Amino acid sequence: SQQGEEDPQALSIQEGENATMNCSYKTSINNLQWYRQNSGRGLVHLILIRSNEREKHSGRLRVTLDTSKKSSSLLITASRAADTASYFCATDAALNPSMDSNYQLIWGAGTKLIIKP
Amino acid sequence: DTGVSQDPRHKITKRGQNVTFRCDPISEHNRLYWYRQTLGQGPEFLTYFQNEAQLEKSRLLSDRFSAERPKGSFSTLEIQRTEQGDSAMYLCASMRAEGTGGYTFGSGTRLTVV
Numbered sequence: 689s690q691q692g693e694e695d696p697q698a699l700s701i702q703e704g705e706n707a708t709m710n711c712s713y714k715t716s717i718n719n720l721q722w723y724r725q726n727s728g729r730g731l732v733h734l735i736l737i738r739s740n741e742r743e744k745h746s747g748r749l750r751v752t753l754d755t756s757k758k759s760s761s762l763l764i765t766a767s768r769a770a771d772t773a774s775y776f777c778a779t780d781a782a783l784n785p786s787m788d789s790n791y792q793l794i795w796g797a798g799t800k801l802i803i804k805p
Numbered sequence: 806d807t808g809v810s811q812d813p814r815h816k817i818t819k820r821g822q823n824v825t826f827r828c829d830p831i832s833e834h835n836r837l838y839w840y841r842q843t844l845g846q847g848p849e850f851l852t853y854f855q856n857e858a859q860l861e862k863s864r865l866l867s868d869r870f871s872a873e874r875p876k877g878s879f880s881t882l883e884i885q886r887t888e889q890g891d892s893a894m895y896l897c898a899s900m901r902a903e904g905t906g907g908y909t910f911g912s913g914t915r916l917t918v919v
Contacts, residue, residue, distance in 0.1 A: 730913050797847050
């Protein structure tokens with residue numbers, strides 16, 4: 689079951705512009721994580737934000753979390769051609785008997801980001 | 806130890822054959838996960854180990870799929886009597902039991918069933 693939904697599905701911007709991707713989810717969470725995946729490769733962990741945090745920074749990345757709206761955003765500032773990849777959000781759900789599992793991340797379908805040089 | 810290793814990177818097999826994939830996690834990571842990913846989709850959970858114990862198995866996993874982690878180190882994922890619908894990228898990930906960080910993924914094994 690997929691809980692996260694990324695928006696937009698695809699995004700194409702010019703190098704140097706900022707890129708914003710959004711993620712919505714359905715249940716209570718312990719944390720939310722963003723990953724990056726280059727075509728045909730494995731996923732790379734970018735940043736983790738806990739349910740009691742509202743904003744987190746890592747280099748050119750800024751992540752926000754709004755638990756009241758069950759949504760998160762990933763901002764990449766001053767984008768570079770090398771940022772071209774798919775970006776996924778994944779939620780680590782809070783202990784919940786109705787969930788299929790308490791030990792796995794729940795993933796969205798991703799946002800495909802293209803940075804034009 | 807530079808990360809999670811998966812072998813092979815690519816596997817082409819005929820329908821009905823058995824295939825086995827291997828994953829070597831980061832040595833100090835207790836948790837090991839197998840995911841499957843098809844084109845344009847996020848990863849789908851298959852199964853999870855804490856040390857050598859298999860604690861979770863997805864309903865997606867039919868009886869043709871089996872995974873082991875016999876000594877709590879490397880893991881294998883076997884698919885018996887492969888079907889064309891099994892074609893996908895199979896991803897392995899590991900993390901510390903404390904779960905303070907994200908998962909570390911391998912580069913995956915791309916399976917093509919012809």
